[in-house]
Amino acid sequence: MPANGQRALEAQAALSGVPRIPGAPKPDPILVASSIVRRFGGLSAVDVEHVEIQRGSITALIGPNGAGKTTLFNLLTGFDAPDEGTWSFNGKSMGRLSPYRVARLGMVRTFQLTKALNRLRVIDNMLLGAKGQRGERLWASLLPFLWRGQETKNTVRADVLLKRFSLDAKRGDFAGSLSGGQRKLLEMARALMSEPELIMLDEPMAGVNPALTQSLLQHIKMIREEGSTVLFVEHDMDMVHDISDWVIVMAQGQIIAEGPPGDVMKNPEVIDAYLGSRHEKALTESGESLTTGDAK
Amino acid sequence: MNFTFVLSQSITQALGVTAIIYCLAAMGLNLQFGYTGLLNFGQVAFAAIGAYSVGVIVISFGASLWAAIPIGLLASVALALVLGIPTLRLRADYLAIVTIATSEIIRLLVRSIALRDTFGGANGINGKMGQAFHDLNPFHADIDLPFLTWTRQDLWVVTVGWSLIAIFTLAIWLLVRSPWGRVVKGIREDENAVVSLGKNAYVYKMQALILGGLLGTVGGIVWAIAKQSVQPDNFVPDVTFFSYTILLLGGAARVFGPIVGAIIFWFLLVFVGEFLNQMIDAGWITFLLPTDVGPIRFILVGLGLMGLMIFRPQGIFGDKRELALNAR
Numbered sequence: 208m209p210a211n212g213q214r215a216l217e218a219q220a221a222l223s224g225v226p227r228i229p230g231a232p233k234p235d236p237i238l239v240a241s242s243i244v245r246r247f248g249g250l251s252a253v254d255v256e257h258v259e260i261q262r263g264s265i266t267a268l269i270g271p272n273g274a275g276k277t278t279l280f281n282l283l284t285g286f287d288a289p290d291e292g293t294w295s296f297n298g299k300s301m302g303r304l305s306p307y308r309v310a311r312l313g314m315v316r317t318f319q320l321t322k323a324l325n326r327l328r329v330i331d332n333m334l335l336g337a338k339g340q341r342g343e344r345l346w347a348s349l350l351p352f353l354w355r356g357q358e359t360k361n362t363v364r365a366d367v368l369l370k371r372f373s374l375d376a377k378r379g380d381f382a383g384s385l386s387g388g389q390r391k392l393l394e395m396a397r398a399l400m401s402e403p404e405l406i407m408l409d410e411p412m413a414g415v416n417p418a419l420t421q422s423l424l425q426h427i428k429m430i431r432e433e434g435s436t437v438l439f440v441e442h443d444m445d446m447v448h449d450i451s452d453w454v455i456v457m458a459q460g461q462i463i464a465e466g467p468p469g470d471v472m473k474n475p476e477v478i479d480a481y482l483g484s485r486h487e488k489a490l491t492e493s494g495e496s497l498t499t500g501d502a503k
Numbered sequence: 504m505n506f507t508f509v510l511s512q513s514i515t516q517a518l519g520v521t522a523i524i525y526c527l528a529a530m531g532l533n534l535q536f537g538y539t540g541l542l543n544f545g546q547v548a549f550a551a552i553g554a555y556s557v558g559v560i561v562i563s564f565g566a567s568l569w570a571a572i573p574i575g576l577l578a579s580v581a582l583a584l585v586l587g588i589p590t591l592r593l594r595a596d597y598l599a600i601v602t603i604a605t606s607e608i609i610r611l612l613v614r615s616i617a618l619r620d621t622f623g624g625a626n627g628i629n630g631k632m633g634q635a636f637h638d639l640n641p642f643h644a645d646i647d648l649p650f651l652t653w654t655r656q657d658l659w660v661v662t663v664g665w666s667l668i669a670i671f672t673l674a675i676w677l678l679v680r681s682p683w684g685r686v687v688k689g690i691r692e693d694e695n696a697v698v699s700l701g702k703n704a705y706v707y708k709m710q711a712l713i714l715g716g717l718l719g720t721v722g723g724i725v726w727a728i729a730k731q732s733v734q735p736d737n738f739v740p741d742v743t744f745f746s747y748t749i750l751l752l753g754g755a756a757r758v759f760g761p762i763v764g765a766i767i768f769w770f771l772l773v774f775v776g777e778f779l780n781q782m783i784d785a786g787w788i789t790f791l792l793p794t795d796v797g798p799i800r801f802i803l804v805g806l807g808l809m810g811l812m813i814f815r816p817q818g819i820f821g822d823k824r825e826l827a828l829n830a831r
Contacts, residue, residue, distance in 0.1 A: 284699070286695065286698075286699075305698075305703070306695075306698045306699060307698045307699075307701050307702055307703045307704070308701075310698070310699055310700055310701035311701040315699065315700065315701070316699050317699070318695070318696070318699070322693045322695060322696035322699075323696075324688070324689050324692035324693055324696060324697075325692055325828045326688070326691075326692055326825050326828055327685070327688055327689060327692060331685050331688075334682070334685060335685055335686065335689050335697065335700055335702075336700050338701060340682045341682075342681045342682035342683060343681075343682045343683050343685075343686055343702070344683065345678075345683055345710050347681075347683075348677065348678055348681030348682060348683035348684065349674060349677050349678065349681070351677070351681065354681070354682060358682065381824070381825060381828050383828030384828065394696075397700065398699075398700070400700075401700055401701060
């Protein structure tokens with residue numbers, strides 16, 4: 208596996224000259240967001256002045272529980288609407304776009320609580336991710352000759368991805384019969400089926416056993432090597448240190464620090480934010496899940 | 504006691520007009536609930552729209568049946584849009600509340616005295632509303648086999664009815680095996696996951712609601728043509744719940760579930776009723792009156808269905824493994 212390939216070096220070189228300040232401008236941003244505010248009652252869950260995500264990099268979004276990371280994800284992907292703010296993806300303004308349109312533009316996300324489609328087979332989960340399917344139109348679906356060829360091509364692509372994620376043995380099983388870690392893999396593979404330019408992973412490591420963590424890390428690096436941009440939310444500092452080119456730290460809805468992983472970890476503000484939160488972890492965990500918008 | 508009569512009645516009913524109507528309604532629910540996960544508790548409203556379109560347009564307005572059928576189908580689409588536009592963006596339970604309320608609103612509306620000139624009030628609409636259909640009847644004689652007795656008219660309705668069910672079943676089979684079917688099943692499992700992959704879930708849910716409603720409306724049209732009479736109290740919420748019973752009996756999200764479910768449900772209901780009647784006539788049961796049979800057959804069939812849900816919760820065609828996944 209290419210631990211740090213060509214793209215990693217490119218991304219790190221591009222980011223080397225970026226100032227280590229919150230809201231720092233990047234040389235080639237794929238995502239630019241300004242003045243994003245989301246209030247829940249009196250609480251400002253997200254209040255981000257400015258943030259840019261470098262194309263082709265792996266950017267980690269970290270912060271203690273309740274910092275507003277998942278809420279920011281929901282806002283950027285259209286699953287929630289901000290009270291204020293503008294943001295653009297690939298130069299295209301994204302305000303008030305429905306989440307399915309955001310996904311079609313190439314910005315695809317996964318969820319903190321894994322959403323494997325339980326009573327669909329693993330291969331059908333994968334095929335669902337493919338874009339622009341002719342057979343997904345109501346009338347065309349009655350005429351299989353219109354979409355059979357495309358379906359075969361998508362199936363070949365899905366099988367390649369399943370093999371890469373070591374899920375090929377589970378191809379015909381219901382997704383609901385997979386283990387928690389396998390579901391995380393499936394969700395990531397399914398998102399890749401849509402060939403996203405920017406893939407946003409919400410806690411890809413949560414609930415995954417340590418043995419699988421290493422392979423998940425490799426998969427994320429592979430996504431970068433194939434030219435996509437990765438933005439992910441994570442709590443585990445070691446993991447963040449291992450794979451990210453750039454780290455953005457959030458606390459209490461705001462971005463408090465930015466920089467390469469080594470620098471950020473030494474930043475006293477970051478240490479404060481993290482150590483301060485440690486004691487109340489159990490309490491804020493339930494608080495955060497309320498803000499993700501997962502009604503189920 | 505005439506056991507042959509009991510069996511003959513049961514088989515005739517199990518394959519008869521009523522079973523066809525309920526089968527069509529259950530097929531609609533299968534598409535909505537079984538595949539897409541939409542809780543439509545007002546399927547009877549779609550049937551009422553079909554039946555009353557035929558009655559009102561043919562009898563009250565004196566127009567042709569062949570105009571009434573497409574108008575009924577259009578009205579059904581309109582009803583689905585009215586129900587779906589405000590509720591399909593919300594959680595599944597809102598659709599359930601709105602649909603059951605709407606079905607009662609429609610029943611009380613057609614029953615109202617104010618609109619009696621059009622809808623006939625509590626008496627409904629009676630008259631030869633299906634005549635144009637029966638004029639095409641190619642059968643010349645009634646059918647009177649040992650276990651099957653239909654009039655010439657019923658035979659024609661039953662032939663066309665089951666042919667329609669065959670065509671619709673083929674269409675549903677094609678639909679649910681296609682990528683379209685994959686998207687709606689995905690929505691049933693987790694709508695947000697499907698949306699995050701770039702599918703407009705709202706449109707798919709609306710399509711399923713419209714298609715399922717249309718199947719219920721076809722059932723209502725068959726009702727009006729076969730019985731030549733539509734009455735508001737035929738369209739109580741029980742019709743919806745019997746249709747759900749049929750769907751779960753056969754197995755939700757199974758193409759043949761509604762067909763097998765409808766046949767078994769009506770066979771059991773008629774068989775139990777006729778059997779009790781015969782026993783009372785023969786003097787074998789003395790503690791029941793013939794008027795008790797109606798409710799008691801529902802009690803017995805209900806007990807049987809409870810047994811089914813306990814020992815085979817997935818229905819006749821369902822896959823228990825698949826059902827267990829949902830419990831996680």
